[in-house]
Amino acid sequence: MRxxxxxxxxxxxxxxxxxxxxxxxFIYNEQYIRNHPDLFITFQMPVSNRSYKSxxxxxxxxxxxxxxxxxTIAAESWKINKNDRMGLLLVCCQNTIGAVSVHHLxxxxxx
Numbered sequence: 605m606r607x608x609x610x611x612x613x614x615x616x617x618x619x620x621x622x623x624x625x626x627x628x629x630f631i632y633n634e635q636y637i638r639n640h641p642d643l644f645i646t647f648q649m650p651v652s653n654r655s656y657k658s659x660x661x662x663x664x665x666x667x668x669x670x671x672x673x674x675x676t677i678a679a680e681s682w683k684i685n686k687n688d689r690m691g692l693l694l695v696c697c698q699n700t701i702g703a704v705s706v707h708h709l710x711x712x713x714x715x
């Protein structure tokens with residue numbers, strides 16, 4: 605399962621997960637819900653305690669991924685299949701132009 609920290613204006617807003625089933629889930633951070641109830645990531649996902657699930661990468665996040673020749677360069681540089689939308693999101697969207705950024709979340713497991 606791959607996970608990403610989603611930040612809104614450098615504030616951790618929530619976690620995006622690619623589940624083992626191939627589905628996607630987004631959950632807002634509890635502190636973000638308390639402190640920024642009106643700063644939603646997208647109209648389709650208002651700030652809420654509920655988890656949002658989708659069989660495909662949410663359109664908003666998919667829209668952050670480069671297109672055209674820039675997508676080709678990114679996919680070739682990182683050796684990622686253009687259809688691996690979560691992989692592309694993780695490597696290409698840490699420094700986006702807008703308010704939302706995506707940061708790879710690696711959880712360490714103790715042996």
